Amino acid sequence: MPEDRIRRNVLVGGMLGALVLLWLRTFSLQIVHGDYYRRLSEENRVRVEPIEALRGLILDRNGNVLVENRPSYTVAVLPSPWLDSTLALLSELTGISAEEIKRRASAQRRWPRQPVKVKRDLPFPMLASIEERRYELPGVIYQIEPRRSYPFGDLAAHVLGYVGEPTRREFARLAREGYLYGELVGRSGVELYYERLLHGRPGARYVEVDAFGREVRELSRRDPAPGAKLYLTLDLRLQEVAEEAFGDGRTGALVALDPRNGEILAMVSRPSFSPELLSGVLSEDLWERIRSDTTYPLLNRAVQSSYPPGSSLKPLTAIVGLVSGIDDEDFVPCCGSLRFGDRVFRCWGRHGRLDVIGAIAQSCDVYFYQMAEHMDVDIWAEYAEALGLGRPTGVDLPGEEEGLIPSREYYGKEWAQGIMLNLAIGQGEILVTPIQMARYVGAIATGRLVRPHVLLRVEEPDGRSFSVEPEVEEVPIPPDVLSVVRKGMLEAVEGEEGTGRAARVPGVKVAGKTGTAQNPHGEHHAWFVAFAPYEDPTIALAVVVERAGCGGTVAAPIAGKVLSAYFSEMMAGGTP
Amino acid sequence: MRDTEWGILLPVLSLLVLGTLGVYSATRGVEALRHTLPQHILFICLGLGVMVSVSLIPPKVLYSLACPLYLASLISLIALLALGTPVRGAVRWFSLGSFHVQPSEPAKFSLILALSRFLEDRRTDLRKVRWIIPPVSMAGLFSLLVLLEPDLGTALSIAFLPVAMLWWAGMLPVHLFLLMSPVINGLCVLIWVLTGNALPWGAFLVVLTVVLLLYRPRFFHLILWTALHIGIATAVPSLWERLYDYQRRRIIAFLNPGSDPMGAGYQVLQSKVAIGSGGFWGKGFMKGTQTGLAFVPARHTDFISAVVGEELGLFGMSLVLALFGMLIWRSMNLAGSVRSRFLSFCIVGAASLWAFQATVNIGMALGIMPVTGLPLPFLSYGGSSMLTHMALVGLVLNARLHRYEY
Numbered sequence: 001m002p003e004d005r006i007r008r009n010v011l012v013g014g015m016l017g018a019l020v021l022l023w024l025r026t027f028s029l030q031i032v033h034g035d036y037y038r039r040l041s042e043e044n045r046v047r048v049e050p051i052e053a054l055r056g057l058i059l060d061r062n063g064n065v066l067v068e069n070r071p072s073y074t075v076a077v078l079p080s081p082w083l084d085s086t087l088a089l090l091s092e093l094t095g096i097s098a099e100e101i102k103r104r105a106s107a108q109r110r111w112p113r114q115p116v117k118v119k120r121d122l123p124f125p126m127l128a129s130i131e132e133r134r135y136e137l138p139g140v141i142y143q144i145e146p147r148r149s150y151p152f153g154d155l156a157a158h159v160l161g162y163v164g165e166p167t168r169r170e171f172a173r174l175a176r177e178g179y180l181y182g183e184l185v186g187r188s189g190v191e192l193y194y195e196r197l198l199h200g201r202p203g204a205r206y207v208e209v210d211a212f213g214r215e216v217r218e219l220s221r222r223d224p225a226p227g228a229k230l231y232l233t234l235d236l237r238l239q240e241v242a243e244e245a246f247g248d249g250r251t252g253a254l255v256a257l258d259p260r261n262g263e264i265l266a267m268v269s270r271p272s273f274s275p276e277l278l279s280g281v282l283s284e285d286l287w288e289r290i291r292s293d294t295t296y297p298l299l300n301r302a303v304q305s306s307y308p309p310g311s312s313l314k315p316l317t318a319i320v321g322l323v324s325g326i327d328d329e330d331f332v333p334c335c336g337s338l339r340f341g342d343r344v345f346r347c348w349g350r351h352g353r354l355d356v357i358g359a360i361a362q363s364c365d366v367y368f369y370q371m372a373e374h375m376d377v378d379i380w381a382e383y384a385e386a387l388g389l390g391r392p393t394g395v396d397l398p399g400e401e402e403g404l405i406p407s408r409e410y411y412g413k414e415w416a417q418g419i420m421l422n423l424a425i426g427q428g429e430i431l432v433t434p435i436q437m438a439r440y441v442g443a444i445a446t447g448r449l450v451r452p453h454v455l456l457r458v459e460e461p462d463g464r465s466f467s468v469e470p471e472v473e474e475v476p477i478p479p480d481v482l483s484v485v486r487k488g489m490l491e492a493v494e495g496e497e498g499t500g501r502a503a504r505v506p507g508v509k510v511a512g513k514t515g516t517a518q519n520p521h522g523e524h525h526a527w528f529v530a531f532a533p534y535e536d537p538t539i540a541l542a543v544v545v546e547r548a549g550c551g552g553t554v555a556a557p558i559a560g561k562v563l564s565a566y567f568s569e570m571m572a573g574g575t576p
Numbered sequence: 577m578r579d580t581e582w583g584i585l586l587p588v589l590s591l592l593v594l595g596t597l598g599v600y601s602a603t604r605g606v607e608a609l610r611h612t613l614p615q616h617i618l619f620i621c622l623g624l625g626v627m628v629s630v631s632l633i634p635p636k637v638l639y640s641l642a643c644p645l646y647l648a649s650l651i652s653l654i655a656l657l658a659l660g661t662p663v664r665g666a667v668r669w670f671s672l673g674s675f676h677v678q679p680s681e682p683a684k685f686s687l688i689l690a691l692s693r694f695l696e697d698r699r700t701d702l703r704k705v706r707w708i709i710p711p712v713s714m715a716g717l718f719s720l721l722v723l724l725e726p727d728l729g730t731a732l733s734i735a736f737l738p739v740a741m742l743w744w745a746g747m748l749p750v751h752l753f754l755l756m757s758p759v760i761n762g763l764c765v766l767i768w769v770l771t772g773n774a775l776p777w778g779a780f781l782v783v784l785t786v787v788l789l790l791y792r793p794r795f796f797h798l799i800l801w802t803a804l805h806i807g808i809a810t811a812v813p814s815l816w817e818r819l820y821d822y823q824r825r826r827i828i829a830f831l832n833p834g835s836d837p838m839g840a841g842y843q844v845l846q847s848k849v850a851i852g853s854g855g856f857w858g859k860g861f862m863k864g865t866q867t868g869l870a871f872v873p874a875r876h877t878d879f880i881s882a883v884v885g886e887e888l889g890l891f892g893m894s895l896v897l898a899l900f901g902m903l904i905w906r907s908m909n910l911a912g913s914v915r916s917r918f919l920s921f922c923i924v925g926a927a928s929l930w931a932f933q934a935t936v937n938i939g940m941a942l943g944i945m946p947v948t949g950l951p952l953p954f955l956s957y958g959g960s961s962m963l964t965h966m967a968l969v970g971l972v973l974n975a976r977l978h979r980y981e982y
Contacts, residue, residue, distance in 0.1 A: 004912070011743060011924070012908045015931035019897050019904075022935060025942045026885065026893045029852040037852025206845075 040208075047078075047207050049115075050180040053200025054146050056227030058160060058190060060236040061263075061456050067160055067191075067275075069146040073122040075130060076115035077101065078139040086137055093130050094119045117182050121147055148184070148279040156239050158269040158300035159232070159397065159454055161189020162278040178202065184279065188298065190230065190454060192398050197458060200227040229459040233263035238566055242266040245561035250548060252525075253301035253434040255452075256541040256562060259442030259531060261470035262450030264395070265539065266562065267435075269301040303395055306403040306431035307544055310551065311363045311499075312515030312527040313426030315444055315485045316387060318356055320380045321371040322481045328356060334366035345369050345421055348516075360488025361498045363514060365425050372424035373417065380423065381407045386476055387440045387449065389432050394451045394471075404431040427518055434542045437529050442540030444489070445511070445531035447482055448472045489513050490534050493556075500528060502556035505564040509534035512559065514551035523547040528555035532563055539566055581976040583906035587899040588954060588969050592620055594896060595955030598883040601862045602876040612876055612957055619959045623966030630970025635978050638971075639693060639918055646690035646714070652679040653721040667725050680722045680730045681960035684737070685967050687718055688925035691738055695745040696918040702747040705797065711738045712755065726820065729948030733932050740928030741921055744911070750791050754801065757784055758808050765812040777809075843879070847941045851885030851893070858889030876957045878949055881941045896955070900934045903927075907972050910979070919975035926968040929953075 029037065058067040075094060077086070087098040096118050105116045119126075122142075130137065148163055163184040166174055174185065180202050186192035203224030208216045242254050246268045254268040273290065290298065299305060321328075334351035337344050347365035351358075359367035385391055390405030406429045408415060422428040432440075435452055443449040451471040459465040475482075489511035492498040500512040511534045515527030526548045531540040541562060543555040599616045603609035652670075656679050660667035669676035691711050694700065700707050715738040723731040743752060757780075764777035784805070788798065816824070853859070875883055884892045904927045911923035930953050937952040939945030951958050953965040 007743060007746070008908065008912050011740060011928070012905065015904050015908075015928065016901055018931060018935040019901050021944075022938050022942065023894060023897050025939075025944055026851065026890060026897075029848060029942060030854050030885070030890045030893070031856065033852055034855045037849050038855065040849050041853035 049143075049205045049207055051203040051205060051221070051224045052145060052180060052183055053202050053224035054226040055148065055163070055184075055200070056198040056229050058198075058230050058232060060232055060234045060239070061265075062236065063231070064236040065151060066156065066232070066234070066236070068149050068151065070149040071144050072120065072147040073127050074117055074120045074143045074145045075122055075127075076117045076141055076143055078115050078141065086139060089133065089136055090118060090130075090140060093133070094122075094126060115141060115143070117143075120145065148275070150276050152236070152240075153276070154272050154274050155236075155243060156234060156267065157189075157272045157275050158302065159189050159234060159264075159267050160275060161191035161193075161398075162187050162273075162275040163191050164279065187278075188399075189300070189397060190232065193396050194230060194455065197230060198227040200461070201225040226461045228461065230455060231457040231459070232454050233258075233265065233456045234267070234454065235265045237569060238562065239266045239268075241565035242268050242562050245558045246270055246543075246545075248272075250545050251295065251301075252543070252545040252548070253305065254541065254543045254558065254562070255302045255435045255438040256539055256566070257438050257442060257450075257452050259446045259448075259450060259537050259540040261472070262439075262452045263456065263470075264435075264452050264454050265566075266541075267300075267302050267454070269299070271295050271297040273297040300397065300399075301544075301546075302434045303393075303397050303400045304433075306401050306433050307525050307527075307546075308428070308430055308517040308519075309389075309426040309432045309437060310515030310517030310525065310527050311365075311426055312437060312513045312529045312542075312551065313430070313432075314360055314363060314368055314424075315489060315513055316384055316389070316440070317368050317371060317375075317380070317424040318360055318485050318488065319444075319477055319481055320375060320383050321368075322356065322484060323383070323477065324375065324379065326371050326374050328367070328370070331367060331370045334364050336366075338366045338369045340369065340373065340421060341416075341418060343418055345418075356484060357488040357491055358497070360485065360513065361491030361495045363492070363499045368424045369421045372421045375420055375424065377406075377415075377420050377423065378408050380420070381405045383477070384430075387443050389436050389440055390430075391436075393433075393435050393439050395435055396453050396455050400435075401433050403433050403436055404429060406430060426515060434544050437527070437542035437544075438540055441513070441529040441531050441542060442537070443475050444482060444485060445537035445540055447475055447477070447479060449475050486511055486534070489531075493530070499552040500530070500556045502552060503528060503530055503560040503563065505532065505560060505567055508532055508563070508567045510560075510563055511537075512556065514556055516549070516551045519547060521547075524549055526551040526554035528552075528559045530556075530559050530563065532567070538570075539563065581906065581910070581973060584903060584910075584969065584972055584976070587903040587906075591896065591899050591903075591954035594884060594892070594899075595880065595952075595957075596620065597861065598880045598887075598955060599876050599957050601887060602880065602883045604862065609876065615959070616957050616962075619957075619962040622959075623962045626963050627966040627970040627973065630967050631973035631977060633974065635916055635919055635974065635981065638689065638922075638974070639696075642686075642689040642693035645686040649679065649683040649686035650717070650721075653683055653718065655679075657721065657724055668727055675959065678958075678960035680718075680725070680727060680734070681964040682967075683718050683722070684734060684929060685964050685971075687715060687734060687737060688741075688922055688929070688968070688971070690714055691741050692918050692921035692925060695741060695921050696916075700745065702742065702745050702751070705751070708742065708747065708751060708755065711742060714738070727949070729936065729950035732948065733929060733936070733950060736932045737925055737929060741925050744921065744924045750787060753787055754791075758804060761805055761808050762812050765809050766816065769813050769816060843947055844940070844943045847879050847882040848943045850882040851941060854886040854889040854892075856890045858885075858887045858892055861887050863887060877951060878937065878947075878956065879941050880952055880955045880957070881938045884955075885941070897934075897938070900930065904931050910972065910976055914975045914979045916975070916978065916981055919971075919978065922971045923975050926972055929968065930965070 054069050057065055059065050077090065087101060091098045091101065101116060101118055130140070164187040165182065166185050171179065171181070178201060179185070183202070186195040186198065191198065201224060203222045205221040206219040208219055238256065242256065246254055248270070251270050253270070254266065255264065256266040257264045277286065333353040334347055336350045337346045345365065351362050351364040351366065354362065354364055354367055384405045390403045392400045392402055406423070410429070411419060419428060423430055439450060439452055449472070453468055455468050457465060457467045490509060492514065493500045493503050493510045493512045499514040503510055503512050510530055510532040512528060512530030517525040517527060519525050526545040527543070528551050529542045531537040541559055543558050545554050548554040596616060600613050603612045656667060656670060660670060668680065669678050691714060694711055694714070702708060715734055719731045719735040722734060739752070739755070760780055764780045768774045768777050793801070881893070881896065884896055907923050907927040911920045911927065914920050914923070933950055933953050936945050936948060936950050940947050951961045953961070
């Protein structure tokens with residue numbers, strides 16, 4: 001049939017035509033452009049040079065740059081067969097042994113064709129001495145690499161975090177996402193949490209090189225796309241004041257946030273570290289020194305450490321007492337201690353007869369012991385969790401600690417009502433983190449629980465930008481109960497008998513609560529939590545100083561300094 | 577022996593020899609690949625056994641095996657997705673001890689038999705649209721399952737099968753165009769999304785409109801087809817977002833070579849340098865520097881033609897292409913002359929698969945096709961592929977043996 005023949009011819013023609021096209025292409029590559037490819041092949045002239053993308057900048061809420069990039073020189077050697085003399089001279093000039101260079105080359109064997117980085121961030125004299133003997137060093141090249149730089153030194157080190165080289169195992173995963181060998185990745189803080197946003201997309205250059213590995217010309221290139229710009233919720237000036245107020249000799253943490261939306265305005269953790277020193281190629285002994293430091297400077301105590309809250313928890317106990325309708329009419333006046341069962345529970349002073357407001361203001365233990373006598377621990381734990389204690393806050397920082405709010409079940413057979421008396425004043429098994437406490441005091445201030453966050457806004461290199469939406473939930477506590485507790489906290493700072501008088505700020509009503517948490521390993525931990533202004537709170541903060549003594553004398557003054565800076569800035573027309 | 581078709585056997589055996597030389601040259605001195613050559617030879621021996629066995633099975637038995645084999649392949653593809661262990665982000669193999677079985681390869685064989693069985697039926701009237709739907713669905717199902725692994729290259733080769741076979745069965749050219757139009761539409765939209773160039777898509781719309789105006793389908797069909805095309809045009813951009821990063825990079829690297837010189841672009845550039853530097857006679861067997869020094873990745877599997885091109889030059893490449901041409905030519909001649917319609921369709925399926933894989937694979941090494949990871953029949957190292965293609969040769973030889981039977 002003629003139609004069948006046409007169909008057959010079309011089909012066979014298509015198939016054989018495709019093969020003919022392949023042949024023509026082969027002919028073009030091998031004969032027409034054969035010389036070109038032969039030259040590339042014989043002299044191995046093409047080298048692919050990755051171009052790292054610039055990591056995104058990190059700024060504070062007002063656009064002050066907190067982390068930026070600066071150029072640095074890296075000396076590298078091409079992975080071709082090496083002359084021993086080259087390696088020997090290179091190791092003499094840089095102080096990196098030839099064995100170490102070979103070890104690094106074999107470590108990146110799965111990514112051949114990429115230069116082996118010998119020394120990063122070359123000091124200028126070393127650069128000059130290598131340049132002088134350029135012709136004795138075939139295959140040695142420089143790469144200009146961006147390095148992280150921190151204009152404000154150690155400021156907010158724990159929030160910002162640092163960058164470092166990934167381990168081999170991590171790199172195997174990262175390589176699939178387009179990471180280049182030797183690229184730095186976030187290791188902690190915002191640098192780690194928002195790695196995907198900060199890391200741009202690397203580019204590459206094809207360069208034609210001569211037999212010494214020196215560049216002759218660029219064949220083609222793809223420009224890298226820089227990482228996104230991150231605006232943090234931190235306020236540079238407030239952060240500076242907070243760091244200064246905390247001082248360097250102390251251990252502990254401070255968190256200040258906006259209780260209306262969860263924006264973290266300042267976060268301090270002590271002891272601190274230098275992100276500048278850690279970001280880059282870390283020398284073995286420096287890393288060893290940091291790792292074996294028993295004060296754990298890398299730990300962000302604001303989110304990664306938990307402490308018993310001490311008396312700063314009393315507002316919670318008061319809330320539970322008021323909600324459960326516990327009547328303080330027949331409470332005995334405080335005379336320094338209370339007998340319950342066969343145990344004597346001590347108070348830190350003799351307060352006489354008090355109402356709930358006075359009890360919060362003067363932090364009377366005896367009053368709260370009596371509230372706790374009739375309290376159900378599970379209801380108490382329920383309210384603690386409703387105020388965000390003992391569970392992650394969801395802050396956008398890595399490695400958040402959960403803390404612990406014990407329930408009836410936690411104690412099992414060990415349970416006795418005496419335990420409740422201890423928990424009521426924030427002692428015993430209970431553990432909270434400073435960020436939980438800042439959020440808790442903010443929730444008491446506004447009646448709403450926020451998710452604290454440090455990211456405010458992201459600006460992509462292509463101009464798109466998006467802001468972080470606040471996450472807020474109502475706290476299931478009647479407003480009149482909250483207002484009584486707030487009044488107690490106001491008295492604690494502004495009242496004549498208050499324990500937190502050191503946190504007063506002229507012209508602003510501050511409400512707060514001190515805490516002195518017993519520490520089985522030494523001195524007490526000093527706590528202070530506060531919010532202000534009393535009428536319309538815009539800032540909530542928590543301060544803890546480890547093994548420092550009394551909350552009222554150690555922690556409250558730090559909070560006072562931060563608050564007065566915050567309000568003087570606001571008076572001066574600042575942004576908060 | 578009289579019935580043996582040397583016009584088919586000779587090119588196949590020659591390609592096997594060339595492939596073995598290539599695998600030998602590509603894996604020499606590489607410790608991690610020292611088992612590759614013995615295994616390749618083992619696969620060839622097994623493959624020859626499979627070829628002879630298949631060629632001796634009575635066509636009636638093959639015919640009745642079509643449905644069970646299709647079902648078995650379907651089950652194996654589903655089981656793979658459910659039970660298989662991912663290797664480098666994809667689930668393509670079942671592990672049987674130290675061997676890995678790739679069910680998508682034998683699925684091609686089953687699909688060819690099943691499609692042939694369907695199309696062989698005299699009642700099948702391809703002038704009617706409703707007869708086109710079953711074969712397209714049969715292949716589409718396989719293709720989709722393979723795409724989910726994900727294995728883009730094999731999925732495309734499976735999707736291509738019914739096109740050639742339906743054409744052979746007498747499908748109208750306008751139907752062929754309409755069948756392919758969703759794919760063309762998707763590609764044009766993709767180009768638009770990636771480059772901002774809407775011209776190809778506009779041109780496609782004009783052609784589609786003209787064809788539809790001339791062809792005047794039923795109103796219901798027209799609505800259906802328009803809806804499908806609108807669906808594709810809107811779905812492609814969001815589908816693009818869901819692709820794996822490496823797939824996206826490969827597609828971009830194909831549409832815009834040089835955009836990804838580190839990844840897929842690197843492979844292709846090195847392969848082009850290898851082949852281009854081969855010249856007319858090549859650098860000589862085992863003397864390839866690009867392939868020998870491991871600059872070309874996957875040189876014993878997907879990029880085997882780079883080894884041939886570098887070491888044997890234009891001469892070697894021409895030989896490979898001529899051998900494929902001869903194999904396809906003789907097979908298609910046979911397809912026109914065998915009396916059994918079933919076997920005729922089987923041959924067309926086999927020949928079009930060889931043509932498709934050879935074109936895509938060699939084209940990829942030459943930098944004119946996207947890097948999809950499809951083996952070169954008879955040359956690439958890989959057991960499942962080798963046995964499947966040898967079984968297909970068996971099918972063609974079978975048709976030759978039984979060429980006078982209806």
